[in-house]
Amino acid sequence: MQGKPVKPPYFKAFCQVLQLNWEEVVETEDEVESAKNKDESLSISKYDWNAAPDIPIFSERSKELHTLKQWLTTINVAW
Known part of the structure; x- marks a missing residue:
């Protein structure tokens, strides 16, 4: 329907069929x-x-650096 509203008599006829x-x-x-607002709140931040x-330099942060590298290579990040 391309997002266009359906006239009530047609809608009722479709439902009856x-x-x-x-x-x-x-x-x-x-x-x-409400559905539009919910969709907007769930949109992914870029x-x-x-x-x-x-x-x-990440001194004394090898564990954190390793975790960060994993996140960046496994998560779909918008560059």
Whole structure:
């Protein structure tokens, strides 16, 4: 339907053909807005790693450096 609304008589006819109760299937505007807000809150944050400070020396942090390298190579990071 390309995101376009369906006119009520057509919607009811489709539901009747599919043997569905249209009142159970229809979404209210509040439900649609709530779903949009939930989707927006779940969106994945992207970071600009070019803005990160350059810290070439990690003294006494070999365990942390190893963990960080694992994270960066296994997690899908947007560069």
